[in-house]
Amino acid sequence: MRFLREESGQVLVFPGLFGARGQLKAAERPIDGAAKPEAFAARETAIRRRMAHCCFYCRWCEAPILLQHGNMGMMFGQPAMRQIDARSIATVCGACGHVGDYSLFRACHGFETRHKVIDTEATGKTILMDWLHCEEKTCSARVPFFMTLEHPLEEMEGRKLAASWLWEDVACASGHPIVAATPTIWGKG
Numbered sequence: 001m002r003f004l005r006e007e008s009g010q011v012l013v014f015p016g017l018f019g020a021r022g023q024l025k026a027a028e029r030p031i032d033g034a035a036k037p038e039a040f041a042a043r044e045t046a047i048r049r050r051m052a053h054c055c056f057y058c059r060w061c062e063a064p065i066l067l068q069h070g071n072m073g074m075m076f077g078q079p080a081m082r083q084i085d086a087r088s089i090a091t092v093c094g095a096c097g098h099v100g101d102y103s104l105f106r107a108c109h110g111f112e113t114r115h116k117v118i119d120t121e122a123t124g125k126t127i128l129m130d131w132l133h134c135e136e137k138t139c140s141a142r143v144p145f146f147m148t149l150e151h152p153l154e155e156m157e158g159r160k161l162a163a164s165w166l167w168e169d170v171a172c173a174s175g176h177p178i179v180a181a182t183p184t185i186w187g188k189g
Contacts, residue, residue: 051119051122054076055120056112058095061095072146087105088101091147123150130185
């Protein structure tokens, strides 16, 4: 870690790459003093690939469901950081195919104390598939439907996948039921 002091007396801390560059082993340092690009590429990739994920546990099979928090609009972060304002999300479990609603906010449908935000390796990309609405006409809560994809899906492949999902007990943050839907990214019907 490198510390720098401003004229005002503030201390600036630069973690990560600044510290990694200064800690090259003697064998990795070329004679002319320039750093090898290969040595930094591996370290930068390792540093860049770890990111915050929301870790939810499937109600039916207990499998962990990891969604990239930054790609979800930081909706479970501090209020000033949120890009999406919703109290719960819906997602599908990759292990059993059940669609469920999950939340990190207490007193919301889908909250469980095991759900948390963790720092882990990024795999795939979390995308917003659709906004779901509950059956209650007076409820204004919309539920974003997120999914982590390892590779881009073609429309027909996505529709087949969506047809196999099991929609049981999916609800909005207030607990009103949500009917089964095919995400609009693949079209209805």
